[in-house]
Amino acid sequence: MDYKKLVDTALLAGQILLESSAETYRVEDVMNRILDISNLEKTEAVALPTGLFITLDDPSINAITVVKRITKRDINLNNIAKVNAISRGLTSNNLTVEEAYERLVNINEVQYNPLHKDIATSLISPFFALLLGGSFLEALLAWVNGAILVLSMKLERKVNMGFFVQNMLYSAFVAVWTTLLCKYLFYNLDPDIAITGSIMPLVPGTAITNAFRDTLRGDYLASGARAIEAVVVALSIAVGVALGLAVTGGFL
Amino acid sequence: MILQIVSAFIAVTAASILLEAPKKLIFRAGFIGALGWGIYLIFLDSFGPVMSTFIAGLVISTLSHIFSRIFKTPVTMFFIPGFYPLVPGYRIYMAVYNFIAGNGQLAQNYFNDTIKISGMIALAIFTIDTIFNIFNKVKHLIPQD
Numbered sequence: 184m185d186y187k188k189l190v191d192t193a194l195l196a197g198q199i200l201l202e203s204s205a206e207t208y209r210v211e212d213v214m215n216r217i218l219d220i221s222n223l224e225k226t227e228a229v230a231l232p233t234g235l236f237i238t239l240d241d242p243s244i245n246a247i248t249v250v251k252r253i254t255k256r257d258i259n260l261n262n263i264a265k266v267n268a269i270s271r272g273l274t275s276n277n278l279t280v281e282e283a284y285e286r287l288v289n290i291n292e293v294q295y296n297p298l299h300k301d302i303a304t305s306l307i308s309p310f311f312a313l314l315l316g317g318s319f320l321e322a323l324l325a326w327v328n329g330a331i332l333v334l335s336m337k338l339e340r341k342v343n344m345g346f347f348v349q350n351m352l353y354s355a356f357v358a359v360w361t362t363l364l365c366k367y368l369f370y371n372l373d374p375d376i377a378i379t380g381s382i383m384p385l386v387p388g389t390a391i392t393n394a395f396r397d398t399l400r401g402d403y404l405a406s407g408a409r410a411i412e413a414v415v416v417a418l419s420i421a422v423g424v425a426l427g428l429a430v431t432g433g434f435l
Numbered sequence: 436m437i438l439q440i441v442s443a444f445i446a447v448t449a450a451s452i453l454l455e456a457p458k459k460l461i462f463r464a465g466f467i468g469a470l471g472w473g474i475y476l477i478f479l480d481s482f483g484p485v486m487s488t489f490i491a492g493l494v495i496s497t498l499s500h501i502f503s504r505i506f507k508t509p510v511t512m513f514f515i516p517g518f519y520p521l522v523p524g525y526r527i528y529m530a531v532y533n534f535i536a537g538n539g540q541l542a543q544n545y546f547n548d549t550i551k552i553s554g555m556i557a558l559a560i561f562t563i564d565t566i567f568n569i570f571n572k573v574k575h576l577i578p579q580d
Contacts (some may be wrong), residue, residue, distance in 0.1 A: 191443055195505045204510065205509075206513065209509070209511070243574070254545065255555075258452050258509060258515065259454070259455040260451070260455055260456040260457065260511065260512050260515065260516075261455045261457050262455070263509055263511060263512070264457050264508045264512055267508070267509045280568035294482070295452060295458070296456060296459070299452070300452055300453070300565055303448075303449040303452035303453060304452070304453050306445060306446075306449040307446055307450050307453065308440040310443075310449070311442075311446055311520075312444045313438065313439070313442040314442050314443060314446060314472070314520060315525070316437060319523075330521045334499070339539060346529060347465045355515045372542045379525060382528065383525070384453065386525060386527065386528045387527060388518075388519070388522025388523055388524025388525070388526030388527070388553075389515055389518070389519070390521055390525075391523065391524075391527055391549060391553045392518060392522045392523075392556045392557060393520070394553070395553045395554050395556070395557030395558075396560055397562070398557070399557050399558070400541045400561075404567070411525060414462065414527070417524075417527045417528050417530070417531040418531050420528055420531075421528055421531040421532035421534075421535055424532060425532060
């Protein structure tokens with residue numbers, strides 16, 4: 184068996200999972216399952232929020248150890264499902280290591296028509312505004328803001344300014360223009376609900392919940408990292424909104 | 436109430452598209468999210484947000500585990516979109532916002548709520564995970580013929 188290829192496969196699977204925000208225990212579990220098909224004496228896989236470590240050792244071979252630094256991170260549920268299916272195929276011998284590696288390399292498929300995805304993204308804001316007790320008009324306002332969010336995400340991908348600045352600029356812009364609109368045009372609308380609905384796709388609720396899930400599983404390092412991530416993301420949004428409200432005089 | 440549940444359904448379905456959930460699962464995730472939100476609303480008046488989050492969380496996790504066994508995908512596919520309306524993203528934002536605005540007391544309250552609610556969601560997931568794990572183990576112990 185080509186152990187080097189096997190380690191590469193496990194590493195790639197772990198990397199895709201970690202970059203798609205899978206739970207830390209799942210990343211380690213999948214890597215360990217893939218390594219286990221080598222039947223070597225010592226297989227070890229460690230996943231941290233920022234990196235992966237794999238080692239494979241046996242009296243019959245030279246030890247193989249690889250380290251991978253992970254910097255990118257967003258949520259992609261489809262990749263998690265696919266890596267899971269591939270690792271199941273490997274462990275049940277339905278896939279060879281080469282085939283699995285090939286599939287992992289070509290994992291990024293375009294699932295949704297970009298236009299549909301944009302529409303769906305913009306729709307999150309108005310319906311959260313409704314969930315927060317907003318009226319239809321406020322939801323409509325939040326929908327316009329959702330469309331602005333989609334544009335700002337596109338812009339971010341082009342200029343790559345980092346999530347902190349992007350969140351801040353977007354929420355500042357939304358805060359300014361929603362407040363002005365409610366001040367001078369629609370007197371009876373509550374700008375707070377429209378603004379809060381608009382930032383709902385950005386707020387780190389899932390991150391803080393995952394932090395607690397990792398804590399309960401004993402992954403204290405991962406949970407600390409996620410908790411800090413959540414606070415920083417919340418900070419970027421809150422600073423933006425506070426800035427926007429300060430400009431329009433609605434703050435303090 | 437109906438409007439709220441329909442909104443939750445659409446919001447969760449839209450969110451699962453943003454999270455790149457597999458195409459065939461988005462409406463099932465939306466269903467779980469809407470059901471969870473409905474249960475949260477039912478218990479909200481009598482039990483308060485923290486306890487109703489826990490009850491809704493129990494239902495969402497149970498259903499997610501059942502769905503993940505039926506459709507043979509990892510259970511996260513349903514957890515992350517399903518809990519989307521319940522997770523305290525709004526509260527943590529309000530906590531930090533009030534902190535910046537200098538309303539220390541209000542910030543403290545929102546922060547407390549954030550910790551309680553996310554802790555409750557994690558606890559609900561953990562409880563159901565453990566139950567399903569034990570269930571699996573027991574199933575393996577019984578000899579099958």
